[in-house]
Amino acid sequence: xxxxxxxxxxxxxxxxxxxxxxxxxxxxxxxxxxxxxxxxxxxxxxxxxxxxxxxxxxxxxxxxxxxxxxxxxxxxxxxxxxxxxxxxxxxxxxxxxxxxxxxxxxxxxxxxxxxxxxxxxxxxxxxxxxxxxxxxxxxxxxxxxxxxxxxxxxxxxxxxxxxxxxxxxxxxxxxxxxxxxxxxxxxxxxxxxxxxxxxxxxxxxxxxxxxxxxxxxxxxxxxxxxxxxxxxxxxxxxxxxxxxxxxxxxxxxxxxxxxxxxxxxxxxxxxxxxxxxxxxxxxxxxxxxxxxxxxxxxxxxxxxxxxxxxxxxxxxxxxxxxxxxxxxxxxxxxxxxxxxxxxxxxxxxxxxxxxxxxxxxxxxxxxxxxxxxxxxxxxxxxxxxxxxxxxxxxxxxxxxxxxxxxxxxxxxxxxxxxxxxxxxxxxxxxxxxxxxxxxxxxxxxxxxxxxxxxxxxxxxxxxxxxxxxxxxxxxxxxxxxxxxxxxxx
RNA sequence: GCCCCCAUCGUCUAGAGGCCUAGGACGCCACCCUUUCAAGGUGGAGAUCAGGGGUUCGAAUCCCCUUGGGGGCACCA
Numbered sequence: 001x002x003x004x005x006x007x008x009x010x011x012x013x014x015x016x017x018x019x020x021x022x023x024x025x026x027x028x029x030x031x032x033x034x035x036x037x038x039x040x041x042x043x044x045x046x047x048x049x050x051x052x053x054x055x056x057x058x059x060x061x062x063x064x065x066x067x068x069x070x071x072x073x074x075x076x077x078x079x080x081x082x083x084x085x086x087x088x089x090x091x092x093x094x095x096x097x098x099x100x101x102x103x104x105x106x107x108x109x110x111x112x113x114x115x116x117x118x119x120x121x122x123x124x125x126x127x128x129x130x131x132x133x134x135x136x137x138x139x140x141x142x143x144x145x146x147x148x149x150x151x152x153x154x155x156x157x158x159x160x161x162x163x164x165x166x167x168x169x170x171x172x173x174x175x176x177x178x179x180x181x182x183x184x185x186x187x188x189x190x191x192x193x194x195x196x197x198x199x200x201x202x203x204x205x206x207x208x209x210x211x212x213x214x215x216x217x218x219x220x221x222x223x224x225x226x227x228x229x230x231x232x233x234x235x236x237x238x239x240x241x242x243x244x245x246x247x248x249x250x251x252x253x254x255x256x257x258x259x260x261x262x263x264x265x266x267x268x269x270x271x272x273x274x275x276x277x278x279x280x281x282x283x284x285x286x287x288x289x290x291x292x293x294x295x296x297x298x299x300x301x302x303x304x305x306x307x308x309x310x311x312x313x314x315x316x317x318x319x320x321x322x323x324x325x326x327x328x329x330x331x332x333x334x335x336x337x338x339x340x341x342x343x344x345x346x347x348x349x350x351x352x353x354x355x356x357x358x359x360x361x362x363x364x365x366x367x368x369x370x371x372x373x374x375x376x377x378x379x380x381x382x383x384x385x386x387x388x389x390x391x392x393x394x395x396x397x398x399x400x401x402x403x404x405x406x407x408x409x410x411x412x413x414x415x416x417x418x419x420x421x422x423x424x425x426x427x428x429x430x431x432x433x434x435x436x437x438x439x440x441x442x443x444x445x446x447x448x449x450x451x452x453x454x455x456x457x458x459x460x461x462x463x464x465x466x467x468x469x470x471x472x473x474x475x476x477x478x479x480x481x482x483x484x485x486x487x488x489x
Numbered sequence: 490g491c492c493c494c495c496a497u498c499g500u501c502u503a504g505a506g507g508c509c510u511a512g513g514a515c516g517c518c519a520c521c522c523u524u525u526c527a528a529g530g531u532g533g534a535g536a537u538c539a540g541g542g543g544u545u546c547g548a549a550u551c552c553c554c555u556u557g558g559g560g561g562c563a564c565c566a
Contacts, residue, residue: 008566040566113564129491130562155564172494181492182562189564196566220493220561243495243559250558278501281514285502289513308495308502311559315500318515328528361528372526427524434524445524457526 001033002210005066006200008040009051013058013262015314016215016245016253019279023242024213025064026280026302036207037069039085042199049074058262062272063295068207081207086199089206093194096202096232097156097187105231106187108154109136110147131183132157156188158198158228165223170211170240171307177223185224197224205234213240213304216311217252240304243283243311250313258314265319269342269366274323282312292325320364327363332356342369347377354467358459375453376467384479386454392484394443401439402447403484408433409448410477413470421470423462430462451480 005021007013028035037059041047053073068079077084086093100106109132120130137159139147147154162180169175187198194202204212219241229236247257254260265275273294280298281291284307293301327335336353343352359372375383392402412433416425434444449461452473458464465473 006566010566043565046565109564116564124490127490169494175493177493185562186564191564193564195564200566215560216494217560218566223493241494246559248500252560281501283501287503289503291502291514310495312502313500315515318501321515324528359527362526364527430524442524449525453525455525459526461524 001028001031002036002208003028003033003213004036004038004204004207004209006038006040006203007055008043009048009055010043010046011051011261012054014253014260015258015262015265015279016260017055018058018062018262018275019245019282020213020215020242021059021064022062022276022279023284023302023304023307025066026298027211027213027304028067029299030302033210034068035066036079036081036209037066037084038203038207039070039087040196040199042086042193042196044087044193054261054263058266061266062262062276084207086203089199089203090194092206093188093199093202094192097194097198100158100187100231101156103231104159106156106158107137107184109157109184109186110139110150110152110154111135112152129181131181132185134184137184153190155186155190157184158187158224158231159184160224160227163227165226167222167226167236167239169219170213170238170304172219172241172309175219175222177220179223179227182224182227187228197221198228201225201228201232201234204237205229205232209237211238211240211304213242216241216244240307242307243309245282246311246313248313250311252311253314267367269368270319270323271326271338271366274319274326277326278319278322282314283308292322324364327366328361332360335360339366339369342366343373344377351376351467358463358467362459372459375455375458375464380472380475380479383454383476384483387450389483391450391456392447392480394439394446396440396443399484401443403481404437405434405439405444405447406451406477406481406484408437408439408444409451410474410481413465413474413477416470418470421466423460423466426465427462447480448477452476 003024005017005024007017007021025035027033037056039052041052052070056070056073068081069077069084071078077088083089097106101108115135116132119133123130136154136157160179160182164176165179166174166176185197186195188194222239222241226236245253247253249257251257259265262275266272276295276298277291277293280293280302284302286293286301287306330338332353336349336356339352339356340349347355355373355376359369362372363369389399392406393399394401394405409430412429413426416429430445430448431441434441437444445461446456449458449464450456452461452468453459453464468476
């Protein structure tokens with residue numbers, strides 16, 4: 001079995017493309033087949049190496065690898081069926097287009113956009129299906145001479161036969177189309193650039209692809225491909241059309257309505273393992289109630305035949321949950337490593353490792369580390385700018401209670417030396433201090449939390465104090481006290 | 490408009506004729522734990538399996554129709 005993924009470097013890696021890649025990858029690995037990556041860069045105007053890099057890098061990031069094709073952006077082709085970039089196969093397309101012309105299955109067309117548009121409008125008015133009227137199918141010699149003299153360069157159209165096309169889709173079963181409804185479509189532009197429906201067929205044959213697994217949006221295009229394959233005398237691969245990933249309104253997932261770029265998820269701190277697990281279940285399930293799967297486990301269990309037919313709505317809440325599951329399953333050391341890019345260099349690895357335990361079960365995405373722990377590395381002035389004096393007031397109380405708590409904390413922490421500055425000791429003393437002034441624990445801790453972390457929501461208070469250290473904790477209490485004084489009590 | 494595909498809780502799904510008075514997960518709501526927030530635990534609401542006809546002793550599961558949704562009909566991929 002030889003399967004392929006054929007992204008077009010005209011944009012960053014799309015979630016839908018990523019999932020199709022995943023399904024192809026899983027299919028190849030599960031069956032021991034070969035996975036090919038092909039870059040569809042015929043549209044030179046829109047294709048860039050940057051997008052190629054984004055696609056390849058993010059695919060690698062997910063853990064998806066391929067046996068043939070460029071392994072790095074702009075890199076050399078690897079594999080026995082090179083080239084793997086369409087831009088390197090232009091001669092072949094020209095040859096095949098010529099063959100079609102010679103055999104009479106394709107013809108040149110000189111119609112202008114305006115003429116085409118006029119015909120389409122007429123057809124619409126007459127309630128006929130809009131398709132090419134074959135005006136250029138058999139030009140008279142005089143017409144041909146006139147066209148060529150006119151200096152207009154023609155496109156090449158494929159002559160579609162009026163026949164029923166039926167195929168056995170790997171996941172949908174028997175599907176039948178009537179090609180009589182299709183118009184003769186363009187396979188080569190008038191500037192000589194071959195078009196998608198044509199090159200995809202030529203490439204799949206050249207690369208000996210046996211199973212074309214792609215998005216459902218290509219289902220309706222398949223009869224065109226099969227007609228081309230037959231006209232060219234190629235072997236017909238099996239086709240499998242996987243359901244689309246949907247926006248919340250159930251339309252095809254699009255940039256306008258959803259975040260579609262894989263990079264964006266990566267930058268927010270979603271883990272590749274979570275993305276993979278999540279995407280795998282958008283249209284597939286092992287048939288059991290298990291739902292946490294590593295790439296290796298998916299490779300073991302995934303069967304393309306079990307993929308659903310219906311589209312699946314992208315659900316961010318579910319992704320968040322899965323990401324949290326993977327985050328919490330990591331050891332502190334592993335998590336510290338993953339968190340590294342989101343934490344300033346000034347924070348030493350050793351310190352970071354100490355931070356992990358207090359944020360681990362609170363993180364949804366790696367980027368959340370900032371909101372949770374930035375108070376540890378930001379200067380006192382910055383932290384104090386995060387809150388106003390009212391935030392220091394405990395739920396049940398005002399400035400007086402806040403002041404009492406802050407002063408109590410100052411006195412209590414002041415008595416501790418650095419050696420005693422541990423979460424356990426601090427907690428013990430804090431509870432005693434609260435009791436001493438007759439405050440409820442929560443009301444006593446609240447002002448301290450805001451003073452030290454700058455927020456009402458934070459990691460556990462005593463661990464936070466320990467990590468911040470005696471000096472800085474005391475300094476922040478001092479600042480809070482000053483801030484309290486700014487407003488008359 | 491034409492063609493094709495699809496249809497189980499809000500969402501992802503289990504279910505391939507009797508095990509289903511439809512199970513799990515996310516989300517939601519309670520309660521427990523608790524210094525905040527999380528995490529965790531317990532419980533709950535939530536789907537007459539889109540609707541209607543068949544087939545069958547028996548249908549979420551098979552067939553047909555309707556409805557709804559989606560995709561495709563480019564000198565984009």
